[in-house]
Amino acid sequence: MKKFGPLLTAHCLVLGSLSANAQVTLNPLTSWGNNGWLAPGGADHYVTTGTTERGLAYGNGHVYLVSRANVGGNAINIRIMDPNTGADLGGLATSGISGGTFAVNAAGVGGDGTIYVCNVTSADSSANPFKVYSWATESATPTVAYSSGTLLSNGRIGDALAANGSGASTTLVVGISNANPSAPFKGYGIVNPPANTGTAVTVSAANTTDFRLSLSFTDSSHVIGTEMDSGTPYYRYTSFSGSSGTLIASPTIPDPGNKKADRLLSYTVIGGRAILAVANTVDSHVSIYDVTDPINPVWLASQTNTFGSLAVNMNWTGAVAWGPSHDNGDGTSLADLYTLSTSQGIQAFVVTVPEPGVLTISGLGIGLLGVCRGRRRMKLDGPCCTGRTDSAPQTQGAG
Template sequence: MKNLSIRLLVPCVVLGALTASAQPVTMSPLTTWGTGGWLAPGAGGYAYLGTGNNERGLAYGNGHVYLVSHASVSGTTANVRMLDPNTGADLGGLNNSGITGGTFLVNNIAVGGDGTIYVANLTTSTATSAFKIYSWATEASVPAVAYSGTGGISGARLGDDLAGIGSGASTLLVAGYNSSPSVAGNNGFAVISPSSASATAVGFSGTPPNAGDFRLGLTMSDSSHVLGSAGSSLYSYASFSGAAGTLVARPAIPDPAGATADRLLGYTTIAGRAILAVGSVGDSHVSIYDVTDPTNPIWLASGNNTTGSLTANGNGTGEIAWGPNVVNGDGTTSADLYTISSNQGIQAFVVTVPEPSAIAMAGLGLALLAMCRGKRRIDR
C-alpha cells in the first residue's frame, strides 16, 4: 500500500500543479488604446467621436478598426474612419463619393471575411427612402451600392444595426427591423445578399420575438443563426432558412452587474471556444459569456475602462467588434475587443482564453487530485 502511495504521489503533485496554473478566461484593458483602454468622446479635439448621438457603428477588418460617424465634419456627414487597432489614432477616411439618401447617410458597418467593407444607411421608412448598403472592395476603393431597396418590408425602419458573416459570393448581412413604425413582420430581420443585391424578410409565426427584438444588438454565430436584442435583459437566439425564422430561445443575460441596459452583442470564437460580448448602453460596462450553448450563456468576465460621468446613450445604440485570434505561445489565445456605446466613447480590451489542451489538462489534473484525495482517505 505504501509503494502505491509513493507511485501516486509524483503524478498527483505534478498534475495538481498544472491544475493550479491553468488560466481562467481574462478580460483586461488594451492600455495603448486612448487612455487606459478608453478613447473618450472629443478626446484631443477629435471631431468624429462626440456626444451628439452621431457614432453608432464599429467594425474590425483589414488590420484596422472602422468607425462610422454622421457628425458633420468638413461639409459631410458620410464619415467612415480608419483607426489604428492598438492606439485608436485616426488614419484617415474611406472615400464617400456618391453616398446619398436615408435619414442618416451612413450609420452602421460590417466587414466580410474577404475584407470587403459594408456600410448601411438608416431609413425610418423604406417606403419613402431606400435602405442602402455600400461596399468598398478595398480601403482605397470608391464605394459601390451593394443593395438598395425595401429590405424585404416596405415601410419598415432599417439600419439601426448591421451584422455579417462569410466572404465573397457567400457573404450574408443581417439588419433588424425597428418596432416603429408598426408594420407587419417587424419582429424579424432582413437577410441581405450583396452578391445578388437582394434582401429577404425573415419572419416568425407567433410572439415572441416581439416587434423590434433584433433592432439594437445584432450578431451572427453562423450563416443560419442570429442573436439579437432590444429593450430587455435577454437576447433572442433564432435560426432561419430562407424567409422562415425559428425562435430557438430567449435566455436571460446573467450579468452580475445587472442586465437591464445590456443591448450590444458581438459573437466570436477564441481558441475554438464560442464567446459572446455584451455591452451596456447605461454605464458602458462590457461582459463576456461562454455561449457554447447559446441557449445558456455562462458569464466569464466583465470590464469597464470609462471614467467619470458619461453622457446618456438615450437611443441605446452602438456596436461591438472583435479582432483576430492571436496565439500567445503560453497555452492561451487572445483577441482584442472593441465596443462603442453612443456618446460614451470607444473601449478596447484584450480577452484571453486558455487553449483546449490546457483546459483538458486542467480537467485531468482535477480528476487525478480527486483520486489522490480518495486514496488518502483509504490509507487512513
C-alpha cells in the same frame, strides 16, 4: 515542516501551468486611448458625446468607425483606426453616398476584407430605400452593394448590421422594425450583397424590438439579437431559412452587474471556444460569456475601462466588434474586443481564453492544485504577447 516529493513537485508544476491557463481574462488594451478607453469629446473629433457614432467594425487589421459628426463640413465619415492605439489613420472615400434618414450608420466586414456600411431609412420605400455600400479595399471608392425600397415597406431598417462569409457567400443581417401596430414586424433582414438580394425574415415568436439594435451571426444560418428594454434582459437565439425564422431559445443574460441595459452584442470563437460579448449602454461595462451551449450562457468576466461621469446613451445604440483570434502557444488564445456605446466613447480589451482541453485537464486536477497552492503562490497573469501591455484589474468568473 511538511515536505513534498519530486513526483508531487512535478505534478504541481504541470498543474500550475494548466491552472494559469484556465483563467478567462478580460483586460484593458492599455495602449488604446487612455488605458483602454478613447473617451468622447477629446482630440478625435469623430468620437463625440452626441448621437452621431453608432457603427463599429474590425477588418483588414484596422477598426472602422462610422461617424456622422460634422468635421470640416463633412458629416459622412467612415474612419480607419489603429487597432492598438485608436489613432485616426484617415477615412474611406465617401463620394456618391446619399439619402436615408442617416446616410451612414452601421458597419461590417466580410471574411474577404470587403467593408460594408449601411444607411438608416425610417420608412423603407422607393423614394427612401435602404442601402448598403461596399469598399473592396480601403483605397477603393464605394459602390452600392444593395438598394431596395421593398425589404420591409415603410419599415425602419439599418440600426444594426453584421457580416458573415466572404465573396459570393457573403451575407449581412440587418436590424428591422416598424411602427405599424396592426401588422408589427418581428424579425430581421438578410442581405446578399453580391447578388443584390434581400429578404425580411419573420420570427413570429419574437417581439417587435428583439433584433433592431444589435445582431450577430453565430454561423451562416443562426442569428442572435438582444431584447431592447427589459428588467431581465435576454437574447434571442434563432435559425433562419429563406424568409422563415425559428426562435430556438431566449436565454437570460446572466450578468451579475447592471444587466437591464445589456443591449449590444457580438459573437466569436476564440481558441475553439464560443464567446459572446455584451456591452451595457448605461454604465458602459462589458461582459463576456461562454456560449458553447447558446441556450445556456455562462458568465466569464466583466470590465469597464471608463471613469468619471458618462454622457447618456439616450438611444441605446452602439456596436461591438471582435478582432481575430491568435494562438499564444501556451494553451491559451486571445482576441481584441472593441465596444462603442454611443456618446460614451470606444473601449478596447484583450480577451484571453484557455483551450477547452486545458480546462478539462485542469478541472481533473483541482484537488492536487489545492495542495500545490499551499506550497507556493501561483502566478496567473503575464504578458499576452510581445509589444502588448494589458493591465490586470477586472472582474473574473470561473474559466
